[in-house]
Amino acid sequence: MKFSVIIPLYNKEKHIAEAIESVLSQTVPDFEIIIVDNGSSDNSLHIAKTYERPGVKVVTQLERKGVSSARNTGIEASSYDHLCFLDADDYWFEDFLQNISELIEAFPQAGIYTTAIQFKRKDTLYHPGYYGLPQAPAKLIVPDYFESILHGEQVITASSVCIPKHILNETGPFDEQVRDGEDQELWNRIALKYPVAFHRSASAVYRQDADNMITHQVPKRELxxxxxxxxxxxxxxxxxxxxxxxxxxxxxxxxxxxxxxxxxxxxxxxxxxxxxxxxxxxxxxxxxxxxxxxxxxxxxxxxxxxxxxxxxxx
Structure with missing residues (x-):
């Protein structure tokens, strides 16, 4: 089982090295890393290029087109059948791909594979309870994905997800016209047709540090x-x-x-x-x-x- 790991990059010089290192430290060896720079104006691209080697490639988009475009560019450049995504300011624990592999073997019918995450605020990690999901077993099909998100469960994030390429060939990739909730929009499309497989082992870290979060204006319309x-x-x-x-x-x-x-x-x-x-x-x-x-x-x-x-x- 081989994985293409796609990292969209825009001005994340503080954290891109940690993100890449977290992939290189995976216990599962069969993967490639595709870093798609989306017009960074800081030192991010230079740092990413220091990691270029067989199995790690950097693709540059001179014109900034948004994160969906960067992810889609990574999909087009991918070589393998299982596509994993990691934001440049987040990182994985070393067992992320192992846990995803276990999910794929257990639930080949699923359209999305994801693991629990931890939130990082400053230097502290917080583990969401996922109280709306069954507490056992560790690997499961989410009973009702839409019910879960309705009650606030962040079952899927853009840094803890793996999607088989054939699923995206059917549903289409990220919609580049969607500017808010672009990842949620894709999860919705897939979850309407396929089960979502979830691993309770927290294998990814999602940063909530103030200097890492994208500054959003309060929306004035539905997303x-x-x-x-x-x-x-x-x-x-x-x-x-x-x-x-x-x-x-x-x-x-x-x-x-x-x-x-x-x-x-x-x-x-x-x-x-x-x-x-x-x-x-x-x-x-x-x-x-x-x-x-x-x-x-x-x-x-x-x-x-x-x-x-x-x-x-x-």
Missing amino acids: DHAVKLQKMLDEGHIPDIRKDIIQKIIAANLIGVASMNILAGDKAMARLLLNDPRSKKLPQRRSYWVLLLALPNFLVRILYALRRKLLNKR
Whole structure:
């Protein structure tokens, strides 16, 4: 079993070496690394090029086209049948590819293979509980991927995922027109057709350091991946048995964007999003944020912080 590991790179000079080293240290030896530089203006490309050797290649895109374009370029340059992705500011533990190999052997029918992750904030690692998934066995098919993400489980990240190439040949690669939630949009497309296989061993680290996170403005509309789901609903591409959960995912997106606007102090935009009839598919979740609309901003932030603290203690 051989893997192509695709690392999109843009201005990550602090962490690209650690990302590459984490792949080179894998206990599974059969892989290639494809680093796709997306127009870096710092020292990232120079650092990446120091690792060039047989099995490690650096591809440069002179024009910055976005992370989806970089990932797709890596897919086109890949030689092997199993495509793994790693963001340049994240890293793997040495057993990542071994755990993915075990999943592929156990669940050849799956369309996505993924492992648990740890979040890194400054120098501390945090392990999500994945409480919405069965606690055993260690290797499993996610019972309902969309139910899991509806309840906040980050089952798949762009640094803990492996996709067979034949799956992408069927569903299509990353949509380069999607600018927010581009990875989620691809996971959605695949999960509508194929099972998602999950390994409970935390094998990847996702950085949440302030200087590593991309700075996002608070969105003022539903995110692109939810827009794509709505389009699939409207065009009849969602099976009847999945329509209810997909409508709830769309509602969750509207409410989630509204919540960000409430916390940012833009209650007018939040009200507009919460007044969208589609948000009523999740009445209890919606009611919570409608209630917060009536409170002063400082009190909203206090209540939200308390809620997060309680959830983190689960």
